């Protein structure tokens with residue numbers, strides 16, 4: 139089959155590889171309904187992470203189970219499933235607390251930018267739909283696997299609730315999903331920080347009430363102006379740079395919460411500054427498995443349409459163009475037809 143391999147920064151290829159096989163009794167093999175490129179795939183693509191061996195890319199997935207290992211009990215061949223990009227047993231203490239992305243057996247999904255993929259820890263990772271979903275729901279179900287689950291976690295970690303004022307730092311796919319999530323959780327004011335017209339438009343469609351194009355201290359100043367000098371209850375940090383993190387911390391009011399889901403690259407904190415700011419910080423890889431059943435239901439009931447975040451659809455064979463388009467910010471998120 140054709141699959142996506144990253145050889146070096148800027149060098150991503152679609153090439154012939156062996157089809158995945160069951161390696162452990164807890165594995166499942168799925169036939170993907172579609173795949174996509176993640177913003178976090180751009181870190182190694184841009185050379186921010188070292189690439190020492192060719193990487194089998196892709197960690198967002200949904201599709202039909204074709205085979206399961208002998209120990210798998212909760213899913214069976216023929217079922218449509220969505221899984222989290224973090225693989226978990228869903229039984230250890232951390233999983234039981236709802237932090238499946240810190241599972242004692244945690245692994246990260248790989249190799250999903252391909253027609254077939256192996257999903258380890260299938261019982262603890264996959265959730266089946268009651269029926270075969272309609273084709274037009276596939277992009278939204280695929281989004282649940284990571285980008286929506288991560289935006290949802292950012293909003294949850296930032297304590298968004300009915301009546302909250304939320305700020306979303308970052309207008310990538312996760313930031314836009316953060317806007318959608320904050321809206322679903324009842325935030326009445328959602329301030330999206332974005333400089334790009336198409337992303338601003340999508341943010342407004344997902345529920346943003348205000349757009350701020352300023353960044354850094356100027357951006358924080360604008361947020362203070364919009365919140366009577368107080369700052370926001372909740373801030374979703376969806377980038378992972380020093381500038382975006384400082385902006386997020388400074389935009390929250392004292393007692394406010396920051397949910398940070400952009401993988402930090404070169405971010406440091408000044409302890410004393412944090413001490414006097416009196417703000418809560420919770421972040422990390424999203425425990426998507428905790429949210430999967432609920433978010434899948436919202437999609438299947440057509441209450442949300444996160445699939446709109448895919449503004450480029452290309453065949454898997456053209457995956458390199460998907461990476462390039464996202465890297466150059468010509469596309470928000472690329473869906474791969476497999």
Ligand SMILES: [Zn+2]
Nearest residue numbers: 230233241242
């Ligand atoms: Zn676990």
